[in-house]
Amino acid sequence: MTALGNYKRERIDALAARAGQLPEGDAGLSLTRSAFRRLRRDPVAITGAVIVLVFLLVAAFAPLLAPKDPVTQYLLSEIRPGTIPGSQEGFPLGVDNLGRDLLSRLIYGSRQSLLIGVVSTVLGLVVGMSLGVLAGAFGGWVDTVVMRFVDIILSIPGLLMAITVSVLLGQSQLSLMIAIAVVQVPIFARLLRGSMLAQRGSDYAVAARALGVRKGRIVFGHVLPNSLSPVIVQATLSLATAIIEAAALSYLGLGDPDIARPEWGAMLANAQDFLSIRPALAVWPALCIIVVALGFTLLGERLREALDPKFRR
């Protein structure tokens, strides 16, 4: 089983090990401050940050920004199979297959997409980190058992896992988020464990042990806080992939049962039936997903590089 999920494991471990090499302080600046400084000068990181900020603002102020109610079927009686009215007075982007305002749905959709991204990432993070801490803090047979369990999860096709989780829990927005989180758990677990192992071997941990500091205090007071940065970076990335996963699960009919509630992934999946008559119904949510995914990824990538001493120039 050691080979199962090797790819992810090694990549994650390498990342974690790198974070472990971080020296404390750089020309008198703390690590985070120097990283932040470099991020501020990086146009790519700024682009990412601006995208994410706009996304957050839209989600926060959706009721103010949206011109119409997102669930009212305004133009239902004008819809015919094969004809969906396009852009017109009061409906700048046109309406969807049930006569609802597309623009308002996109604006409100940012809320559900954000919710799904955040909740599923946090869920994956909490469970994954607990497993990682367990393995990383105790080592030995605990490590072996936990990691073997994680490897088993990694060896089953992710989508198949997600499908069965949704089916077992019954469909709801929460089970959708859990299904997405399950796929993230092994990644966070491995990442944190690898990072903690690297920290445990670092000079300060050895020194603390030599000084007789209690093990628990070393682990939770020093090792864990110093191991978090690769996990945080991974979390920003998984915010984006969660939205894409949600689209795939909606496409397979495992999305939010309250399908009238706008969410980009579900909107994109639902638009597949109308591609021949109104491709815009798919294109707009797809664009939103791509832009937001890029925003989070760019920010996350650059954050990782900024935190990595190798990229200091």
Next chain:
Amino acid sequence: MLRFIVRRLLQLIPILLGLSVLLFAWLRALPGGPAQAALGERATPEAIAQYNELFGLDEPLYVQYFRFLGRAVQLDFGSSTQYGRPVSEVFLERFPGTIELTLFAMLFAIGVGIPLGYLAARRYGSFLDSASVVGSLIGVAIPVFFLAYLLRLLFAVELGWLPGSGRQDVRIDATRITNFYVLDGLLTREWDAAWDAVLHLVLPAIALGTIPLAIIVRITRASVLDVVNEDYVRTANAKGLAMATVRRRHIIRNALLPVSTTIGLQTGLLLSGAVLTETVFAFGGVGSTLYDAIRFRDFAVLQGFILMLAVVYVLVNLLVDISYGLLDPRVRVR
């Protein structure tokens, strides 16, 4: 080396046992059993009871499990309720397609990913750098069912250059030997059949390759940047070696080591089946079969396929580890 291989293979046994128990319990916990799946709208409580009795699904779980296990050790995974044929037969028919698709997807990801990642690193911080990272991410950010639609719209419907789905043109009467369609075409000298099978692989391979592509671009870029800062590169530069030689002998070669691991292991992941990609491309591989199987509650197929895939997965990773040891003299396989 031999001991290493034997040990790794022996480790398979507890893994497969554990996995089989988990799978068995997990699948049977799903609501709506095979009887309901087989009967659909026409199911009545009596018919479901009759079905369960005939198929031994009314027996206690452990009885069913040990019957399954007893057969499985003889490599008999039972018979698919959906196809009415032995699971191993279905696997041998579907797995070659997935292997072909995986190889093509990886070819695409490597062929595009390594040059792109290398260029991005050489022009670190430039427009090209950002563009290649962003570009490789766009494919990932479009859900595959929509990406498949767009690819087909452009290359199959509008341009007519490539076939949009399936594994081979149904009008071609090709001979099947191994179920690797490209290989079969070459073996039987049916060149048109082989070429047609290749063309059918292009679009699904692109759709499937976008994720490894994005990873390879990033890993290549990162490891080239790592290597450029190494002492030996600085030394080589200092002693006046031509830049091209430094790049070829030192940078590319050393940077490719982590990339090759990624490639090997990513291949392992793709082999376990691209569920959505195969389904939307009507491509008969293990991924689409597994998806149908979960919907039909075809326990025999799910159990058999996942266990066989776990074996394949371990073997692929074993190969990767061995080849990694051969590539890099510093790594000794223990």
Next chain:
Amino acid sequence: MVFGAAGDPAMFDPAFASDGETFRIARQIHEGLLTTSAGSTELEPALAEDWEVSEDGLEYTFNLREGVQFHDGTDFNAEAVCFNFDRWHNFTGLAQSPSASYYYQAVFGGFADSENPGIYEGCEAVDENTAVVTFNQVTSKIPAALSLPAFSIQSPTALQEYDADNLSGSEDAITYTEYALEHPTGTGPFKFDSWDRGNSEVTIVRNEDYWGEPALLDEIIFRTIPEGNTRRQELQAGTIDGYDFVSPADYDTLESEGFQVLVRDPFNILYLGFNGGNVEGTQANPALQDPRVRQAIAHAIDRETIVNSLLPEGAEVATNFMPPTVDGWADDVPTYEYDPERARQLLEEAGAAGTTLRFYYPTDVSRPYLPDPAAMFQVIAEDLREVGLTIEPVALQWNPDYLQAVQSGQADIHLLGWTGDYNDAYNFIGTFFAEDQDNQASAEFGAFSAPEIFAALAEADAEPDPSTRTELYQEANRLIKEYLPAVPISHSPPALVVADNVQGLEPSPLTAEDFSTVSLEE
């Protein structure tokens, strides 16, 4: 010609099949005693030139067509007919599995060794071309059901040679027989040629010795493409010549691009089912036991708008639980017109205003009667919210999750429907509302008890005289509509599409299209 199918066939012995993709191919290879005429649900002679029914409705005399041979050269005669009837009746073991011989059980009721051996008494070959089939009970399903592919007459020689009835590989797993997978042998206009499973393609070729008008095409390939958009794009790319299950949203686009959309007459029903919660182990909303609440829901749904906005042209608002073309359809049933005001009032009277209903709808599916379940759900849910009901949506994947949940009575209200197998009222309303062994309706409808409905259905089914039977079924329809165990919503016409050069494909309401008359213009 290459035709795009939505799924793989199971195999080619129709006696063991109940799915449309298997039947589509089986219909080209095999023939039964009776068939339906092209484009309608009317019965028509096939291998039987005509038939007589005895006064008491128990004895059917089939005068068989002469000079017909099976694909393997075996003569078709009365012996062969009786061989097939006896074969079905004597299925044992896994062949009795309802997933295999569903239709035999549904129509004939049981097997030789069952507790209840069913209605089949025997078959006698009176002479070479006369077969007499006797029953011990009258049913309205016969003779119409004999037009189903499941009751095709297959070659006795081939059935025996390739061990057609031995379904069991290992004790609990079906392994289809060599006959069903490799050697299906019928009398039809096409012969089975090959099945390339890896590439999901089935090839059938013309039967040169066909007794009737030979097929116009030499060969037809059925290719499986599960996803709807992929099928459409393959047609647009010209790699297939036609496909089934066209999304209603695509009708206009395809026609404007020069394809022929062949719309079938609707022979289905979509309904919104109620469950008042009599089923043990479930917790449905008991408010639905009050007829006023059920009527209120019926009044709340704007079925006119649904039919216009969500369903393809040709769809109709349903008043009965069966399409108007079926004998026994009644035009004087209560209709519960769209009237939200009345709905609110009825809810008020019943003290059920604001009650919460768990509304189940399926995902990941498109049925002929329900092309877009999510859209249908959202529109009906809005209508119900409009009259003050609270809707709690429950979505499940179609099969088996959704069907299992609603058929076992877990939903308060749910969407489901049916496509008719043959022209018989019992195939619709009997399937839905006949009583079970416990003298209740099925769990899907909350196991309600309505003896007058059950009695009316049983009486109509057992009535040998056709015109009396029609009246009895009309009465049953009226009773059902008064009781209102569900609201009939619509009949929706499904369609096939073919390229502009495809001629002679007649869409059939029973999806019983005959490909022997199809040709490709240059």
